[in-house]
Amino acid sequence: MESQALFDAVKAKFGDAALELQDAGFRPAFVVVAPASIADIARFLRDDPAMRFDSLMCLSGVDYKDRFAVACHLYSMSHRHAIGLKAYLPKETPSLPSVDAVWPAANFMERETFDLYGIVFEGSKDLRRILLPEDWEGHPLRKDYKYPESYHGIKV
Amino acid sequence: MKPNVPVEALHTEEMLINMGPQHPSTHGVLRVILRTDGEVVVNARPDVGYLHRGLEKIGERVTYAQFMPFTDRLDYLAAMNCNCAWAWAVEKLAGIEVPERAEYIRVIVSELNRISSHLIAFGSFTADMGAFTPFLYSIREREKVNDLFEAACGNRLTYNYARIGGVSADLPPGFLEKTKEFLDYFEPKIDEYNNLISYNKIFVHRLANVAVISAADAVAYGLTGPNLRGSGVKFDLRRDEPYSVYPKLEFDVCVGTGERGVLGDCFDRYMVRINEMRQSVRILRQAVAQIPEGPVMAKVPRMFKPAAGEVYFRSECPRGETGFYIISDGTVNPFRLKIRAGSFVSMNIFETVTRGLMIADIVAVIGSFDIILPEIDR
Numbered sequence: 001m002e003s004q005a006l007f008d009a010v011k012a013k014f015g016d017a018a019l020e021l022q023d024a025g026f027r028p029a030f031v032v033v034a035p036a037s038i039a040d041i042a043r044f045l046r047d048d049p050a051m052r053f054d055s056l057m058c059l060s061g062v063d064y065k066d067r068f069a070v071a072c073h074l075y076s077m078s079h080r081h082a083i084g085l086k087a088y089l090p091k092e093t094p095s096l097p098s099v100d101a102v103w104p105a106a107n108f109m110e111r112e113t114f115d116l117y118g119i120v121f122e123g124s125k126d127l128r129r130i131l132l133p134e135d136w137e138g139h140p141l142r143k144d145y146k147y148p149e150s151y152h153g154i155k156v
Numbered sequence: 157m158k159p160n161v162p163v164e165a166l167h168t169e170e171m172l173i174n175m176g177p178q179h180p181s182t183h184g185v186l187r188v189i190l191r192t193d194g195e196v197v198v199n200a201r202p203d204v205g206y207l208h209r210g211l212e213k214i215g216e217r218v219t220y221a222q223f224m225p226f227t228d229r230l231d232y233l234a235a236m237n238c239n240c241a242w243a244w245a246v247e248k249l250a251g252i253e254v255p256e257r258a259e260y261i262r263v264i265v266s267e268l269n270r271i272s273s274h275l276i277a278f279g280s281f282t283a284d285m286g287a288f289t290p291f292l293y294s295i296r297e298r299e300k301v302n303d304l305f306e307a308a309c310g311n312r313l314t315y316n317y318a319r320i321g322g323v324s325a326d327l328p329p330g331f332l333e334k335t336k337e338f339l340d341y342f343e344p345k346i347d348e349y350n351n352l353i354s355y356n357k358i359f360v361h362r363l364a365n366v367a368v369i370s371a372a373d374a375v376a377y378g379l380t381g382p383n384l385r386g387s388g389v390k391f392d393l394r395r396d397e398p399y400s401v402y403p404k405l406e407f408d409v410c411v412g413t414g415e416r417g418v419l420g421d422c423f424d425r426y427m428v429r430i431n432e433m434r435q436s437v438r439i440l441r442q443a444v445a446q447i448p449e450g451p452v453m454a455k456v457p458r459m460f461k462p463a464a465g466e467v468y469f470r471s472e473c474p475r476g477e478t479g480f481y482i483i484s485d486g487t488v489n490p491f492r493l494k495i496r497a498g499s500f501v502s503m504n505i506f507e508t509v510t511r512g513l514m515i516a517d518i519v520a521v522i523g524s525f526d527i528i529l530p531e532i533d534r
Contacts, residue, residue: 022466025463025464025465025466026465026466026467027248027465027466027467027468028468030466054375054376055375055376055378056378057378057468057470057477057479057496058468058479058481058494058496060481060492060494060496062483062492063492071466071481073468073479073481077375077389077391080396082468084466084468103376103378104373104376104377104378104504104505104508105376105377105378105501105504107504108500108501108503108504109501112500116212129205130204130205131204131205131208131533131534132205132208133205140210140213141212141213
């Protein structure tokens, strides 16, 4: 399915929650959505017979300096097409609904994004730090992250 | 004799056990927190991250070319595949055309590395199951692949061989002949492995019907590579999202068949890897016969600055899909570099499939997923 047609289908169903299509320079293209609707749109993309995005390839956090984003890369095993799904989040309170009920694969990737960016996934079945120790302070992949001097008395 | 107390009145309780992070069968520093009821696992929760080195953060501080040696440390048993995956991803981002000879060289070293990686998977898995001899066999064969790689790039484990735009050096004289010799030597060995262990009754009993993953679950949980194909899903990026010169090469996509138990059990995942080695031999024979003469590097500027944009590229590595999500802001460093690794995603389903198994089966599940920790923790 062409990315423009796909975006139009999302727009027709969800109206203003579908914000824009990022096409030129983006491979695959991104459908940018309002963060609050991401789980509903994800479910639609998975279940609609013309979409069938049953596979979540990758879920990543991004720090665009002025705002955060969560980018999902989706793939359809039956239709063999791919699309990106992105939601921009404000710096102060980066949170959005979890998609792990739609794709169970999301759980570890969301935990990683929470761990390294501090983005909160509401309604996640298990949101804990995954790569860093539970008492680690800060979120290292943020662009403004300050490296700590020490950790439990160990010089870093 | 009847017990004095009724069974219901006996005091039993669940036990919490740490398996790892220093446990020989966890393939590195994986820690599994087991909650057990006698021999039965109530819950097995993986705790990862002991090997976290912040590769993605490092990626934002080095140039595209400088990140190449770090991809070696992503999956050290398949460093060639990771090298090439990074090169292909950056080339897709920047739109670089690579000379055909370089692409053939990449496919040859990738498939050789797939064989040596699957050999370790096979050897360590059988060792986990209590058979020590096959491990020595697999190491013996892997040495020959390492010798070939040493001839090509000077290294035996972390190769740093691919470059953005090609490979660091052309193959040395005699490399292709030696590769052919290796293939002639290696191909009959696969039958030897099957005679030695694959259909051994005890071995089959340890694996068949254990940790069955349905095709739908495998897709939903994002399994890739042999773990996905073990559940019968015929999906291989080399065929379904072709890159490099794979479209010119003929091979079959191996899937699990449930031949000794239920489709998607540990035995199927094991057998997919054995069969894939045979397919890699097949690919290698064609690639060695077809490889053209010519340059091995495209012209890439020394100050390499890809245009601003975002790209996601994935390729078929021995442990599943290795994907790179690169955001370029037009400078010499990636603005954001996300690594999607097959082993990391495989661990996600671990807790679900191990529920209700015996403790000894946990070892079988870890081995059948063929995880590698540096790729999980990055």
